[in-house]
Amino acid sequence: MSLRWWRLAARNLFRHRRRTILTGSIVVVGFVAATMTAGFVAQTFRGLKDITIRGQGGHLRVLSAEAAGRSDEEAATLLLDRAEELTRSVATSPDVLQAMPRLAFFGLVARGERSVGYMGTGTVPALEKSASITAEAVAEGTFLSDPEADEVMLGGGLARSLGAKTGDLVTVMTTTPDGGLNAIDATVVAILRWPIKELDDRLLFLPYVPAARLLKAEGKATSIAVTLKPGVDLEKAAGALRARIHRGGAGAIVKTWIESAPFYLAVRRLYAGIFLFTGLVLATVVILAAANTMTMSVFERTREIGTLLAIGMERRQVRNLFLAEGLLMGLGGSIAGAIGSLLIRAVLNASRISLPPPPGATSGGVLNVELIPAAFLVGFVLMTVTLLAASWWPARRAARLDPVEALTHV
Amino acid sequence: MNVPLLSAAGLTRIYASGEERVIGVREATLTLAAGELAVLAGPSGSGKTTLLNLLGLLDRPDAGRLELLGEDVSKLDDRGRARLRREKLGFVFQSHQLVPVLSAEENVALALWIRGLAEDVCRNRARAALSAVGLAGMEGRRPDAMSGGQRQRVAVARAIVGEPALVLADEPTASLDSETAARLLDLFDDLHARKEIAFLFSSHDPRIVERVPRRIRLVDGLIVSDELTTGGSS
Numbered sequence: 239m240s241l242r243w244w245r246l247a248a249r250n251l252f253r254h255r256r257r258t259i260l261t262g263s264i265v266v267v268g269f270v271a272a273t274m275t276a277g278f279v280a281q282t283f284r285g286l287k288d289i290t291i292r293g294q295g296g297h298l299r300v301l302s303a304e305a306a307g308r309s310d311e312e313a314a315t316l317l318l319d320r321a322e323e324l325t326r327s328v329a330t331s332p333d334v335l336q337a338m339p340r341l342a343f344f345g346l347v348a349r350g351e352r353s354v355g356y357m358g359t360g361t362v363p364a365l366e367k368s369a370s371i372t373a374e375a376v377a378e379g380t381f382l383s384d385p386e387a388d389e390v391m392l393g394g395g396l397a398r399s400l401g402a403k404t405g406d407l408v409t410v411m412t413t414t415p416d417g418g419l420n421a422i423d424a425t426v427v428a429i430l431r432w433p434i435k436e437l438d439d440r441l442l443f444l445p446y447v448p449a450a451r452l453l454k455a456e457g458k459a460t461s462i463a464v465t466l467k468p469g470v471d472l473e474k475a476a477g478a479l480r481a482r483i484h485r486g487g488a489g490a491i492v493k494t495w496i497e498s499a500p501f502y503l504a505v506r507r508l509y510a511g512i513f514l515f516t517g518l519v520l521a522t523v524v525i526l527a528a529a530n531t532m533t534m535s536v537f538e539r540t541r542e543i544g545t546l547l548a549i550g551m552e553r554r555q556v557r558n559l560f561l562a563e564g565l566l567m568g569l570g571g572s573i574a575g576a577i578g579s580l581l582i583r584a585v586l587n588a589s590r591i592s593l594p595p596p597p598g599a600t601s602g603g604v605l606n607v608e609l610i611p612a613a614f615l616v617g618f619v620l621m622t623v624t625l626l627a628a629s630w631w632p633a634r635r636a637a638r639l640d641p642v643e644a645l646t647h648v
Numbered sequence: 649m650n651v652p653l654l655s656a657a658g659l660t661r662i663y664a665s666g667e668e669r670v671i672g673v674r675e676a677t678l679t680l681a682a683g684e685l686a687v688l689a690g691p692s693g694s695g696k697t698t699l700l701n702l703l704g705l706l707d708r709p710d711a712g713r714l715e716l717l718g719e720d721v722s723k724l725d726d727r728g729r730a731r732l733r734r735e736k737l738g739f740v741f742q743s744h745q746l747v748p749v750l751s752a753e754e755n756v757a758l759a760l761w762i763r764g765l766a767e768d769v770c771r772n773r774a775r776a777a778l779s780a781v782g783l784a785g786m787e788g789r790r791p792d793a794m795s796g797g798q799r800q801r802v803a804v805a806r807a808i809v810g811e812p813a814l815v816l817a818d819e820p821t822a823s824l825d826s827e828t829a830a831r832l833l834d835l836f837d838d839l840h841a842r843k844e845i846a847f848l849f850s851s852h853d854p855r856i857v858e859r860v861p862r863r864i865r866l867v868d869g870l871i872v873s874d875e876l877t878t879g880g881s882s
Contacts, residue, residue, distance in 0.1 A: 242761055249749035545745040548706055549806070550734020551762045552727060642707045645741065 239558055247562035250535070251570075261531040262571045265625065268520040269575025269617045270582060275516060276613030277583060279509050281606050289433055290502045291495045292371040295340055295361070295463030298476055299498070300328060303489040310498050314342040314460055317415065321459035324488050328462055331482055333475040335467045338365035339459035341449045345412030347392075347442060349400040356396060356442040358410065360449020361463075369465045372430065372443060379404035379428035386447040390424035395439030397429045404429060410444065414454045422452050472496075521624050528628035532564060536636045543636050544644025557637035564629025568622035575621070576614055583607045651718040653813055653846055654680040659702050659712035661695075661869075672698035674869040675712065680848060682813060685840050686862035688850040695869035696850035697818055703848065704737055704816040705729045717813065734762055738807030738845075740817035744799035746791040746806075752778060752798075753787035756805045763810065777809035778802070780842075781835055797828035801835065808839060814846045821853050833859055 251258045291297055305313035318324060321339045329337040341360035346353045363382035367373040372391070373381050382389055390410060392402060402408055404426050411421040424444060432438035450456045466475050472494055480492045496502070536543070543556055591605040656679070661672040673695045680686060680703075688696040701707040702714065705721060714721050716732060724732070733739075738759075746755045756774035765773075778787055781801040791799050800820065807815045817836075821829035833855060840847055849856055857863055865873040 240761075240764075242767060246747075246750070253749060541743075541745060542747060545739075545741065545747075546758075546762075547730070548704070548733065548739050548741075549759050549762065550730050550732075550737075552730050555762065642701050645706075645745075 239562060243555075243559060244562055244566070247559055247566055250539075250559075250563055251566060254535070254538075257531055257534070258567065261527050262567060262574065264524055264527045265568060265571025265621050266575040266578055268524045268624075269572050269621055270579045271520055272517060272617045272620065273575070273579040273610070273613045274582065274607055275513060276610045276616075277607035278605075279513055280608040280610050280613075282509065283506060284608070285603060286502055286505055289371060290499045292369065293434070293437075294495050294498060295338065295366065295370045295461075296336075296465040297472060297495050298464040298466065298479060299493050299495075300324065300337075300462040300464065300479070300483065300490050301460075301493060303491055305493075306491050314344075315415075317455055317458040317460060318462065318488075318490055319458060320488065321462065322457055324483070324486075324490065325459070325462050327482070327486055327488075328464055328479065331475075331479055333466050333470045333478060335465045336365055336369060337462050337464045338362045338369065339446060340461050340463050341446060341453060341455060341458075342460040343412045343449065343453055345410065347390075347396070347400065348409045348411065349402050349406060352400050353411075354396060354399045355440065356410075357437070357440045358412070358442045358444060358449065360444050360446045360453070362446050366443070369463060371433070375430040375432050376428045377431040379426070381428055382443060382445055383427075385445050387445060388422055388424040388448045389427045389445065391428040391430055391441075391443040392426055393438040393441035394429055394431045395435065396441060397426070399439070402426050402429075410442065410452060412452055414452075416454070418454070420452050420454060422448055424448065517620070521620065524621065524624050525628045528564060528567065528625050529632065531567075532560060532629045532632035533635075535563070536560065536632045539636075540639065540644050540647035543639050544641045544647065547639065547641040548645060553637040556639075557633045560633035560636050561626060561629050564625040564633070565622060568625030569618075571625070572618045572621045575617065579614070579617075580609075583609065652679040652715075653682045653684070653717060654678075654703060654848075655715040656703060657713045659699070659709045659714060661698050661702060661707065662710050671869045673702060673709075673866075676702075676866075676869075676871050677712075678864060678871065678874060680814070680846060682846055683840075683844045684846045684848075684862060685836075685860050686846075686848050686864060687857055687860040688848065688864050688866060689852060689857045690866035691852055693868075694866040696852070696866055698869070699866065700816055700818050700848065700850040704739060705733050734759070734810065736813045738810065738812040738815040740800070740803050740807045740815065740820045742819040742822045744791065744796075744803040746799055746802055748791050751788050751790055752783060752794065752802045752805075755791070755802055756809050759806050759810050773809055774805070777805040780808070780839065781805045795828075796824055797831060800824060800828075800832055804832070804835060804839070808843065808845060811843070812845060814848060817847065817849045819851055819853070820849065821851070821856060826855075829853070829855055 301313055302316040302318050304316045325337050325339050328334060343358040347356045363385055367381050377394060382391060390408060406426045407423055408426060409421050409423050414420050432441055476492050476494050483490050546556060587606055593603050593605050657677050659676040660674055663670045663672055676699055688699055690696050702709050716736060721732060753774045756777050757770040760770040760773060775787055778784060781804050783801055821832055824832060836847055839845060851857060862876045864871055
């Protein structure tokens with residue numbers, strides 16, 4: 239279709255300026271809603287992903303080969319032998335920023351008359367501080383510093399249950415792998431505010447050395463938490479690490495963070511469903527509004543269409559003219575929507591609006607709607623296709639008009 | 649032997665109105681020569697417009713045969729009929745039927761746009777056609793900024809810009825006052841004389857009927873007389 243037909247289509251759109259602006263506004267609102275929702279959802283996903291990765295202590299975890307096919311809970315009781323040697327090997331891998339051994343253990347922690355069940359982690363304080371969210375979660379006191387000191391950090395909920403505060407002495411009890419009971423006394427150096435409430439009620443951190451002594455598992459680890467360098471592809475890095483471990487002959491497997499993140503995946507699926515539903519509702523509203531506009535336009539221009547057909551315009555040319563009008567409305571609305579979306583995003587992000595905690599978390603953040611170029615692209619395509627679809631039937635009806643009847647239309 | 653511009657034999661058009669069948673045109677037979685000036689005359693409801701629509705390939709007959717420049721058009725599909733309408737025919741309607749968002753020049757050029765001609769060719773020929781109907785200098789005006797007579801002249805320019813063999817005009821003066829109608833009829837006379845285009849009017853306006861040399865009279869869809877007079881002005 240040549241430029242002159244596009245010009246005519248554009249002029250036709252402004253015959254009924256108010257109606258076109260109203261329909262265009264619906265396209266704009268649809269576009270803004272879609273791109274803003276995508277930006278907000280992306281922020282939520284990013285935050286949740288970050289929490290999940292750093293909650294696991296890194297992007298990858300090296301586990302005992304016996305952990306293959308078992309749940310995380312079952313794997314937590316399996317120990318890697320020669321963990322220090324394996325940690326050094328993993329840490330020198332080209333994709334790896336740092337690697338640290340971790341011990342998972344469970345038991346009771348007591349203060350005075352009170353004792354509460356806990357989920358314990360023995361870790362290397364300096365590495366834990368940089369790799370996980372634990373350091374940011376310190377609400378009171380200071381992070382573990384001495385790798386060999388009998389010091390403990392407690393989740394806020396756990397501390398409240400015990401009535402413990404920093405400086406208090408607590409007794410950490412557990413069952414060793416050989417079935418014996420063991421305990422150590424440790425000083426509370428920090429109270430944490432963990433973003434996921436269920437964990438906040440149970441978490442306990444000890445330095446690796448006293449944790450290994452408690453478990454009688456010196457030189458062993460439940461896992462090696464691996465943080466990758468920025469920009470490294472997760473699956474490629476996991477593959478390279480598996481090959482490296484295999485070559486070294488260690489009986490170990492590598493799990494990516496996403497393999498141990500059912501909550502993250504469930505939330506992602508939930509949001510994707512909401513997003514899809516919202517998109518369908520928006521598309522339906524836009525289709526109905528645009529179809530109404532185009533149908534009215536065809537009705538009002540029936541005699542003109544009859545004239546065009548009479549002077550020899552082909553039916554496909556008539557149809558294309560109306561489709562072009564729909565397409566232009568979709569493109570125009572999308573461009574205005576894109577500008578509107580960028581402006582609103584800038585204003586919202588500058589407003590530093592506080593958000594409620596995401597699902598399962600105890601603390602919220604500040605609204606930061608992300609700029610998702612793919613959402614803008616999808617918005618353009620979606621709105622344009624939607625407008626084309628909405629114009630199709632009116633355009634087809636216009637093209638099928640009988641010229642004699644159309645010329646006498648009142 | 650010269651091929652007639654238009655040749656109709658036994659054209660019949662019947663409309664269904666519920667259970668009732670209404671005969672719009674009954675076995676109309678006529679020929680029209682190139683450059684001829686003729687009018688379909690008769691009272692309202694006599695079938696003038698129906699016959700004009702059939703001859704202008706806007707409607708299909710239920711029976712009969714129609715040839716345009718020797719080509720049997722009775723069996724042509726929609727595309728073939730549209731091609732003939734844009735290349736061989738021009739139309740003027742009772743109301744100007746201009747596109748309101750286009751200027752006078754663009755409205756005239758529209759008849760060439762649909763042929764896919766280059767923009768400068770369309771523009772130049774549209775200007776020439778507007779000049780031929782006495783509207784030089786008004787190319788940029790939109791229909792809503794023109795008088796009724798001027799709009800109808802733009803419609804005439806649109807009809808002739810493609811240099812058709814035949815212009816069909818359905819009650820072209822019906823919406824015009826006497827003075828404007830007279831000037832429009834002068835224009836038709838002038839164009840007929842200068843461009844040798846055949847004109848076929850449908851009208852019950854005596855101002856047209858009396859000025860046109862060939863008068864084909866219809867009553868109840870039937871051609872009752874077809875007379876060539878010397879009293880017409882052309």
